[in-house]
Amino acid sequence: MASLVNKLESNEAILLMYLADELGPEDRAEVEQMLAGDRPLREQLASLRDLQGFVKGQLGETQVGVGAVSDEAAVRRVMRAVRQQGMEAMCRPAAGVALWRGWPRWTYAVAAAAAAVFIMISLWGMGAFEMGGQNPMGGGSVPVARDDETGEALATAPLEERWLLSPAGGERLNEASLHAAELQASEDDEALVLML
Amino acid sequence: MRLQVPEESLPVAVSDEALVEQMRLGADTAGEELVRRYHRPLVRYLQRLCGSEQVAEELHQQTWLSIVEHLGKFDVSASSGGFKAWVFRIATNKANDLWRSRGREKAAKDGLKLIVDQHAPQAGHRLEAGEQQQKLGRAIEQLPENQREVLLLRYYANLKFVEIAELLGCPLNTALGRMHKAMLKLKDLMEEE
Numbered sequence: 001m002a003s004l005v006n007k008l009e010s011n012e013a014i015l016l017m018y019l020a021d022e023l024g025p026e027d028r029a030e031v032e033q034m035l036a037g038d039r040p041l042r043e044q045l046a047s048l049r050d051l052q053g054f055v056k057g058q059l060g061e062t063q064v065g066v067g068a069v070s071d072e073a074a075v076r077r078v079m080r081a082v083r084q085q086g087m088e089a090m091c092r093p094a095a096g097v098a099l100w101r102g103w104p105r106w107t108y109a110v111a112a113a114a115a116a117v118f119i120m121i122s123l124w125g126m127g128a129f130e131m132g133g134q135n136p137m138g139g140g141s142v143p144v145a146r147d148d149e150t151g152e153a154l155a156t157a158p159l160e161e162r163w164l165l166s167p168a169g170g171e172r173l174n175e176a177s178l179h180a181a182e183l184q185a186s187e188d189d190e191a192l193v194l195m196l
Numbered sequence: 197m198r199l200q201v202p203e204e205s206l207p208v209a210v211s212d213e214a215l216v217e218q219m220r221l222g223a224d225t226a227g228e229e230l231v232r233r234y235h236r237p238l239v240r241y242l243q244r245l246c247g248s249e250q251v252a253e254e255l256h257q258q259t260w261l262s263i264v265e266h267l268g269k270f271d272v273s274a275s276s277g278g279f280k281a282w283v284f285r286i287a288t289n290k291a292n293d294l295w296r297s298r299g300r301e302k303a304a305k306d307g308l309k310l311i312v313d314q315h316a317p318q319a320g321h322r323l324e325a326g327e328q329q330q331k332l333g334r335a336i337e338q339l340p341e342n343q344r345e346v347l348l349l350r351y352y353a354n355l356k357f358v359e360i361a362e363l364l365g366c367p368l369n370t371a372l373g374r375m376h377k378a379m380l381k382l383k384d385l386m387e388e389e
Binding site: 069077078 | 227232235236260351358380
């Protein structure tokens with residue numbers, strides 16, 4: 001064993017190691033040889049031994065109470081905590097794995113196409129694609145004259161004209177629409193307004 | 197799947213390192229044996245280090261959680277003190293973390309009242325042993341942190357000076373010097389009125 005005494009920098013260090021019995025046989029013999037020929041060193045050793053005894057006595061007499069938790073209770077607590085930590089680790093997502101990645105790209109295209117189809121259907125339903133585009137408000141033409149018995153439309157007029165002709169609706173619509181149909185046929189716009 | 201090693205199959209005096217190897221294989225009983233083996237010295241050490249039995253038990257639990265988490269990194273050959281030194285190093289780090297987070301080092305240096313008094317039982321008449329206990333606790337608290345660690349590791353962990361030096365990451369001469377100063381200061385504080 002390599003000499004340790006030569007590496008210790010003070011008498012206190014050497015004596016502490018000597019008292020702790022942590023020196024190898026050769027180092028121990030060397031220290032005892034030093035002690036035999038050095039009275040102050042022997043007195044220093046005695047003082048250090050007393051000091052050590054005092055401290056040991058203090059720390060030993062006033063034993064820290066570990067009675068609150070028994071060994072078995074401590075074992076149970078620790079094992080429970082270890083199992084709990086293991087379960088929490090299992091529930092956590094793996095490192096680098098995001099919980100939310102967002103929608104797949106193809107879904108955006110599908111959604112855009114569906115929205116376009118919906119808009120197209122809505123516009124078609126409102127008559128936006130009819131020839132001439134005369135009725136942007138939608139509805140095309142409405143019957144302005146009906147057969148009283150069959151209810152069949154006898155004549156129709158664009159929605160705008162229907163409002164001009166008969167805001168009240170109902171029978172007046174039929175009367176006015178009859179008239180309006182005739183007038184429309186004759187293209188007499190001024191007479192239409194007078195009727196109102 | 198956990199390997200259940202029957203308790204009766206464990207030899208009477210199994211070394212710490214052998215139990216660690218069994219723990220790595222998943223033997224719960226080996227872990228329980230280690231906890232049982234180190235409970236009292238570890239808690240005594242932590243209690244002296246942090247001044248509270250309640251906190252010591254909490255730190256004890258945290259120490260073992262850390263041990264289990266890092267069990268794969270423990271290398272017997274890398275540490276002269278073996279598993280014991282490793283356990284107490286982790287425990288010391290846990291206590292130091294708590295110490296720093298609470299700012300008690302500053303409080304101790306300023307001579308403020310210590311947490312140990314906060315945990316003292318509400319009693320009108322204290323036994324002499326209790327007073328002595330508290331006096332010792334206050335004296336230990338007043339030691340510088342590095343001296344306190346060496347002193348407690350020596351008396352409660354029963355570690356060798358070489359192991360203590362390695363655990364604390366300081367030269368052997370430094371550890372011995374701190375031990376000497378700690379003993380002198382403790383004696384002075386205990387002999388004060």
